[in-house]
Amino acid sequence: MTGTAGTKDVVAARIGSGHRGASSGEAALSVRGLTVSYAEKPAVFSVDAAFAAGAMTAIIGPNGAGKSTLLKACLGIVPRLSGEVELFGQPLEKARHRIAYVPQRASVDWDFPATVLDLVKMGLFRSVGLFGRLRGEPEARARACLERVGMAGFADRQIGQLSGGQQQRVFLARALAQGADLYLLDEPFAGVDAATERAIVDVLRTLKSEGKTVIAVHHDLATVTEYFDRVFMINVSPVAEGPVAEAFTAETLMAAYGGRLAATHVDELALAGTRV
Amino acid sequence: MGAEFVQFSLTPILIGILASVACALPGNFLILRRQALIGDAISHVVLPGIVVAFLLSGVVAAMPMLLGAAASAIVAVVLIELVKRVGQVEPGAAMGVVFTTLFAAGVLLLEQSDTSSVHLDVEHALMGNLESLIWLRAGGWGSLFDPVALATLPPELGRMALACAVMIALTLVFWRWLKIATFDEGFAEALGIPAAPLGFGLVIASALAAVAAFEAVGSIIVIAMFICPPAAARLMTSNLERQVLWSVVFATLSAVAGYVMAGYGPLWLGGSDSVSAAGMIAAVSGVILGLACLFGPHRQRVGAARSGGVG
Numbered sequence: 200m201t202g203t204a205g206t207k208d209v210v211a212a213r214i215g216s217g218h219r220g221a222s223s224g225e226a227a228l229s230v231r232g233l234t235v236s237y238a239e240k241p242a243v244f245s246v247d248a249a250f251a252a253g254a255m256t257a258i259i260g261p262n263g264a265g266k267s268t269l270l271k272a273c274l275g276i277v278p279r280l281s282g283e284v285e286l287f288g289q290p291l292e293k294a295r296h297r298i299a300y301v302p303q304r305a306s307v308d309w310d311f312p313a314t315v316l317d318l319v320k321m322g323l324f325r326s327v328g329l330f331g332r333l334r335g336e337p338e339a340r341a342r343a344c345l346e347r348v349g350m351a352g353f354a355d356r357q358i359g360q361l362s363g364g365q366q367q368r369v370f371l372a373r374a375l376a377q378g379a380d381l382y383l384l385d386e387p388f389a390g391v392d393a394a395t396e397r398a399i400v401d402v403l404r405t406l407k408s409e410g411k412t413v414i415a416v417h418h419d420l421a422t423v424t425e426y427f428d429r430v431f432m433i434n435v436s437p438v439a440e441g442p443v444a445e446a447f448t449a450e451t452l453m454a455a456y457g458g459r460l461a462a463t464h465v466d467e468l469a470l471a472g473t474r475v
Numbered sequence: 476m477g478a479e480f481v482q483f484s485l486t487p488i489l490i491g492i493l494a495s496v497a498c499a500l501p502g503n504f505l506i507l508r509r510q511a512l513i514g515d516a517i518s519h520v521v522l523p524g525i526v527v528a529f530l531l532s533g534v535v536a537a538m539p540m541l542l543g544a545a546a547s548a549i550v551a552v553v554l555i556e557l558v559k560r561v562g563q564v565e566p567g568a569a570m571g572v573v574f575t576t577l578f579a580a581g582v583l584l585l586e587q588s589d590t591s592s593v594h595l596d597v598e599h600a601l602m603g604n605l606e607s608l609i610w611l612r613a614g615g616w617g618s619l620f621d622p623v624a625l626a627t628l629p630p631e632l633g634r635m636a637l638a639c640a641v642m643i644a645l646t647l648v649f650w651r652w653l654k655i656a657t658f659d660e661g662f663a664e665a666l667g668i669p670a671a672p673l674g675f676g677l678v679i680a681s682a683l684a685a686v687a688a689f690e691a692v693g694s695i696i697v698i699a700m701f702i703c704p705p706a707a708a709r710l711m712t713s714n715l716e717r718q719v720l721w722s723v724v725f726a727t728l729s730a731v732a733g734y735v736m737a738g739y740g741p742l743w744l745g746g747s748d749s750v751s752a753a754g755m756i757a758a759v760s761g762v763i764l765g766l767a768c769l770f771g772p773h774r775q776r777v778g779a780a781r782s783g784g785v786g
Binding site for chain 1: 649652654655658662666668713714715718
């Protein structure tokens with residue numbers, strides 16, 4: 200790599216500008232010195248980040264860049280080697296009720312014996328606990344969440360009978376049932392149909408208009424500008440962070456993806472720098 | 476169905492039912508977590524524990540045997556985790572290696588030790604002694620209300636009832652945790668449910684059920700009951716609550732039908748001797764699973780490829 204020094208300069212500049220941007224408002228999720236390692240190789244190394252409250256942020260980066268791991272480490276699903284995570288200025292354990300999580304659709308076994316409504320009710324766990332009532336008002340809440348993602352007619356369907364897009368909507372409904380302030384989504388648009396993508400984006404925008412914070416691991420660079428306000432670019436270590444207009448540029452993309460992103464592809468993207 | 480039934484059949488049938496239900500309950504979750512082999516592993520590894528307990532205590536008594544079996548079950552669970560983590564070995568293989576090795580060690584120990592004077596051999600470990608758990612003092616149904624006769628009930632009945640009650644209580648108390656964490660471990664942890672300790676606790680509870688049942692009915696029923704009733708139940712319904720109820724029904728049915736067929740089946744067929752009740756109970760549970768595979772209303776779902784895995 201001949202351009203190492205140049206790349207580092209870009210990284211420094213972008214991260215610097217990101218911090219200025221984030222400090223203007225309260226951070227919904229802030230991370231300091233976060234390192235996560237599977238076996239010997241770090242999956243996420245020394246990440247500092249502040250995700251602005253009330254914004255829709257895309258976490259982007261190449262395969263194996265640690266995007267999902269970053270989310271999971273913030274939620275305590277994978278152990279942190281080092282670093283601190285704060286949600287709305289509080290440690291994770293005190294803020295769990297304010298977070299909703301949508302894991303990758305393919306991470307679960309959809310043959311599990313449950314109906315769509317059963318699955319959405321799992322999102323009510325923190326409000327009902329081990330023994331609280333799930334019928335009546337809580338069930339009505341779960342049904343309302345299904346309504347919001349356009350799946351009201353599927354409440355009694357077996358989850359094994361859903362299409363990929365329907366599975367993703369049901370996962371989103373379960374997150375809505377958590378009634379959170381911060382929504383962490385892992386690849387919510389992976390392998391879904393166009394109608395579902397539309398429906399999910401609409402729901403996320405509604406959440407934002409209600410003052411909620413949305414952070415999504417996103418893989419489709421072509422839709423970053425259209426769907427999100429801010430980006431957090433990572434390749435094991437953070438590469439760039441800030442409003443899409445500033446941080447989502449040809450230089451940062453090259454820094455994050457390197458040779459893995461064809462130059463022609465970069466030209467086709469709705470990049471901030473090329474669209475003044 | 477008079478005095479003779481109460482004397483010779485009531486307690487073995489009850490113990491069979493309690494052992495079957497105690498194993499079938501955790502089996503539901505083990506199967507959904509694709510850990511069904513754990514039951515198999517545990518029931519094998521208790522053998523060396525029991526032999527060591529006998530060598531140390533010098534008697535075939537319930538308490539040392541249970542302690543030895545529990546200790547070896549825990550050793551096995553830890554070993555399996557070690558082989559998995561340190562050796563980077565796939566979970567199924569790690570289990571297979573650990574339980575066959577420990578079982579073989581148990582057989583060798585048993586052969587080398589002087590157990591000729593006591594009722595401890597490989598056959599006993601496999602088949603248990605369900606038929607011998609009779610209630611000789613019983614004079615009829617009235618004995619159920621006679622404190623003197625009740626005091627002579629086989630102690631295995633009380634222990635098995637306790638084990639079964641504990642398993643039912645654990646299933647009810649941790650139902651929502653188990654359901655959420657079994658379906659989606661990551662989501663469960665995000666909710667603050669301690670999914671990893673819960674999974675470990677499930678294995679430990681299964682081990683306790685297996686050890687309690689092993690002592691009374693032998694390992695063959697334990698192995699069958701962890702897998703057959705829950706697997707058959709999954710084919711009957713796609714609702715977790717109903718699946719667990721079906722598994723209890725199938726476990727009970729296997730125990731009752733298996734015991735009766737072992738005792739009287741050969742006679743009905745013109746034979747003269749009865750056959751092993753434990754063997755017949757396990758066989759009946761297998762037949763029920765076979766029938767569920769052929770006729771169960773939800774059979775297309777089990778074993779199907781992960782429908783959400785593509786994408």
